Amino acid sequence: GAGVSQSPSNKVTEKGKDVELRCDPISGHTALYWYRQSLGQGLEFLIYFQGNSAPDKSGLPSDRFSAERTGGSVSTLTIQRTQQEDSAVYLCASTLPRGASGSSYNEQFFGPGTRLTVL
Amino acid sequence: KNEVEQSPQNLTAQEGEFITINCSYSVGISALHWLQQHPGGGIVSLFMLSSGKKKHGRLIATINIQEKHSSLHITASHPRDSAVYICAANSGGSNYKLTFGKGTLLTVNP
Numbered sequence: 001g002a003g004v005s006q007s008p009s010n011k012v013t014e015k016g017k018d019v020e021l022r023c024d025p026i027s028g029h030t031a032l033y034w035y036r037q038s039l040g041q042g043l044e045f046l047i048y049f050q051g052n053s054a055p056d057k058s059g060l061p062s063d064r065f066s067a068e069r070t071g072g073s074v075s076t077l078t079i080q081r082t083q084q085e086d087s088a089v090y091l092c093a094s095t096l097p098r099g100a101s102g103s104s105y106n107e108q109f110f111g112p113g114t115r116l117t118v119l
Numbered sequence: 120k121n122e123v124e125q126s127p128q129n130l131t132a133q134e135g136e137f138i139t140i141n142c143s144y145s146v147g148i149s150a151l152h153w154l155q156q157h158p159g160g161g162i163v164s165l166f167m168l169s170s171g172k173k174k175h176g177r178l179i180a181t182i183n184i185q186e187k188h189s190s191l192h193i194t195a196s197h198p199r200d201s202a203v204y205i206c207a208a209n210s211g212g213s214n215y216k217l218t219f220g221k222g223t224l225l226t227v228n229p
Binding site: 031033035042043044045048056059091093095107108109110111112113 | 152154160161162163164167205207215216217218219220221222
């Protein structure tokens with residue numbers, strides 16, 4: 001596709017249920033990021049993938065959160081035993097390989113996000 | 120204290136006015152990003168800069184590395200410029216993760 005896509009666009013779940021959020025990055029983008037945007041909190045980093053490996057998971061708020069990436073493409077963010085404080089918009093972004101555009105730090109292309117509501 | 124601070128938090132302007140949004144950061148950075156988010160909409164990258172100044176249409180971004188400060192200017196503002204503008208920093212290292220400011224909500228009235 002032309003841009004980063006995420007699914008579902010909206011997810012309402014009950015407290016204690018598990019949820020999976022999906023991100024399809026732009027083809028050829030090797031780096032993938034998950035961010036979270038909470039009401040009143042702004043945007044925060046969750047996890048970074050380079051290819052299929054995640055060298056930086058420092059932003060995951062608890063061990064209920066995990067993510068994987070397969071084939072250097074699609075990524076899934078899983079939240080187990082959801083809590084009300086997990087309610088937020090979860091955003092995915094991707095970038096070209098390091099240095100591909102002549103700059104060491106490449107533009108991030110954001111997906112539309114998944115709005116998660118935990119009741 | 121947040122590593123990336125923006126001001127003002129909220130800004131209301133009349134159509135045609137010159138707008139300035141400021142961003143200060145406390146970490147060493149390799150690049151500074153300005154992002155735009157319309158209400159209920161996705162995030163769009165406006166600028167990525169590591170020095171000097173960049174211009175796209177009515178938007179201008181500047182950065183002063185020594186002072187750790189960046190500004191986003193909008194000339195001849197228009198109601199369609201109404202959005203949240205977010206400053207974000209690449210702090211360097213082996214990945215490009217962003218540290219974000221809390222955003223500036225701009226409302227341009229006709």
